[in-house]
Amino acid sequence: MNSAPILEQGESGLRIGGDWTLAHYAELRRRLAGLAPLGSESPVDLEGLHNLDTAGAALLVELLGAQRLAQLDRLAPSLAAERKALLQTVAAAMAADGQAPSTPRPSALVEVLERIGVAVVGLWRQTLALLGFIGLTLQSMLAILLRPGRWRVTSLVAHLEQSGLDAVPIVALLTFLVGAVVAFLGATILSDFGATLYTVNLVAFSFLREFGVLLTAILMAGRTASAFTAQIGSMKANEEIDAIRTLGLSPIELLVLPRVFAMLIALPMLTFIAMLSGMLGGAVVCALALDISPAMYLSLLQQNIELRHFLVGMGKAPLFAFLIAVIGCLEGFKVTGSAQSVGERTTSSVVQSIFVVILLDAIAALFLMEVGW
Helix, strand or coil: CCCCCEEEEECCEEEEEEEECHHHHHHHHHHHHCCCCCCCCCCEEEEEEEEECHHHHHHHHHHHHHHHHCCHHHHCCCCCHHHHHHHHHHHHHHHHHHHCCCCCCCCHHHHHHHHHHHHHHHHHHHHHHHHHHHHHHHHHHHHHHCCHHHCCHHHHHHHHHHHCHHHHHHHHHHHHHHHHHHHHHHHHHHHHHCCCCHHHHHHHHHHHHHHHHHHHHHHHHHHHHHHHHHHHHHHHHCCHHHHHHHCCCCHHHHHHHHHHHHHHHHHHHHHHHHHHHHHHHHHHHHHHHCCCCHHHHHHHHHHHCCHHHHHHHHHHHHHHHHHHHHHHHHHHHCCCCCHHHHHHHHHHHHHHHHHHHHHHHHHHHHHHHHCCC
């Protein structure tokens, strides 16, 4: 039967009784706030304590302190054993919580250095994984080159259509527009020096050596590498790759090599189309803004542009194609099984592919400049 809580302070000491439960918590909290400070030697009477839960026990621990609660057997010899155990347990828990050491927050510099360290370690592990996967892919390529019966021609043609043929419109349109922009900007600057004819050289040099292959590789990294990652990642999430291994087949030979060979064929072809489209965009601007006829444009190309510039651009295409395909497939194999993992790995493959392409292109440009090419 419920009874009102008792909290009375008089000359004979503090008298506690009734129900100290959650239902009376607000009332007890208000009465404790108006209570005079309790001396260390003030007597306390707990004999009238009836019902007790953790809320009331916490209030009693705050009121009496750990020293008095350690002497419960003397203060309230007739108090039920379960109430004594509850009071002592709550007191121990509150004491441990109050003594828990607070973890010092590291300084901003330490956090920055920690993040840098984690990023460097992650980059190193990704590099090792990529190099290992490149070696595995090259080994598998060499193993089947002399065995035509193991070639996946149907898969190769399907991926070649998706990676190459379907990408022709976007590659041609983008490089045409970029070629027009480069020609327009070049003409704007060169007209101040009376050298607008050199706009032709600017467009040809930029697209044959850099823009043609670079723009195509970036488009393929965003379009094809992400598709490779999503396709293989979905198969990994659905345990289809485990089924392939169970059948005694090689996932590298079945899934990776057709995609790599398709990219090795498609990217050089798309690079050639990008070069033509970029120079066509430059020719349109030259004809409309600079009064350079198409015949004169072609004549200047033949006179001033050497074949080596075309070979430099085309020579980088197979390297970029191989790396884009390998990175896309590797990230697909890293999928752990959830839709979120597929999205994260797809994003990672695009970022890594674009980063590697731009990095290698910059290194190649510096090297070729030093050797006079």
